[in-house]
Amino acid sequence: MHILTYFGDSMLLIPTAVIMALLLRWKNDDRRAVWFWLLAFGCAGAVVSISKIAFLGFGIGSVRFNFTGFSGHSAMSATLWPVMLWLLTGRLARGWRLAALATGYLIPLLVGISRLALDAHSPSEVISGLLLGYTLSSAFLIAQRGMRPHGFSLAQLAVALLLPVLLFSQGRVATTQQFLQRLSAQLAGIEQPWTRADLLNQRR
Template identity: 40%
Template sequence: MQNAWFFLSAAGDSRWLLPMTLVLLCALPSSRARLKWRWLTAICSTAAVTLASKLAFMGWGIGIERLHFTGFSGHAAMSSVAYPVIGLMLGGASRHGRAIGLLSGCALAIAIAWSRIPLQAHSLSEIFAGLTLGLVASAWTLRADTHPQRPAAAAVLAAVVIGLVLPLSLPHLPTHQLVIALAKALSGRTEVVESF
């Protein structure tokens, strides 16, 4: 069962999600410019809020001790800003297909978020906060266009392949260490706050 949690968790890794969504964004037709800009804004805002919450805790110890909240779960936040929109896009033109796609995307994001619990990567409050942040951003994105055109099969394939390049070519990219280094640089600390 542990392997299933690792697999699900990997599907929420930003090294995979960000390149994949960038390709899908570029593949959307220019007639969907409003959707493109909303989704790009939602992704960037979600990533920025998540990073800021991690830096606030690591650099200055800002969190909520009684909830064991040290920052938004990045996997939960980024999965829930990406997969619901992708699911709706892949659902096609029919209302039924779009509903299934949207629900599938939300279910995948929730499963990815939950995978962080058995892997002991986040507390329940951090998962819930990340999911809420990402789902609100997805909902805001889809207010621009609830009938996005299904991307071409070639674009979907390119998104998957390009999304896999970074995780496979740089499997040990020290993203967490980069956040730690940034927290140290901004706060002036020699050691970051790791836990309450």
Template identity: 40%
Template sequence: MWLFLTNAGDSAVTLPAALAIALAQAARGHLRSAGLWLLLLGAGGLLVLASKLAFLGWGVGVPALRFTGVSGHSYLAAAVLPVLGRQLWPRDSARALYGQLAGVLLALLVGVSRLMIGVHSVSEVASGLVLGLWVSAGYLKACEGAGTLPMRRLIGAGGALVLAGVLFGLQSPSHALVVHLAHYLAGRGHDW
């Protein structure tokens, strides 16, 4: 069960869903909303990447908290899934709020799954969830007046990608790429 849940936060699942959100906003003429979404998501992603590179390349972490980098799965799940859930429904309907809350709940479960399969510490998961929820809440607050998305099929496709990732275990090679980049930047062929 935990592996199924952890897949919902994989970048192979969440990044296409995030792109579907941006494309749906842009197609409606809300280019500023689409740009803000990509900017916030990318800025948070850079923080996640920087934390991982710092530890893998130079050993920068917080040993007392077992912190070696922000959990990317937790971050992406918390950033993308609440926005996806909210934008599946008309803005003024209770279903939009329920969709957002379902996205938050699924993101929390992704975080728990990262703990249960033993790949992250509590501090790494918590930092990923907080950062991701900050991105999703900031985006939704900034775009309150943008209205609902008319391209429910595109957003629905993003939701289907999340479901497919959970069911079929879609996984990206992002961790291996981050490790390789850290080794390259640090000038050594191994972790710190």
């Protein structure tokens, strides 16, 4: 499960998103695609961060749905992987492209399942995160439906994937959650950020 969940870790996804922006500039004739992609990925990160700060700093969540903010792993992976596999397989036969796209949508689902298995999130947080990410990636792909990225040679593909593969092999985890906890407490002027236990204690 830890391997699956790493497919949604910011340590892997943020550098990969930057590489994708460079590849879109290089391999796509639509020059707006870079900005569309940065907007989509940035929106996912912003919405996730705002939801977490709202809870961690101000206790804004849902007791009924056990909701403390969007699952970042689910949202960010659902934004990135469908677009990345579309980009890398743009010049393959239709069947291969469809299979790659289906894989791009499947990976985030497995990430979400891993977050539940690791007890890192509630079902509402994973489902909302997936819906957010899938909406953004699908909006990007619909906007690009008339475009097909140029193909990659094996050497180009190896270079493009070098950094993501190295990051995955090292398995270093981002400290985004800890940063948001400190930031939220400072913004709210409290000593300790809110926790899930604090939220659920409101039921009593």
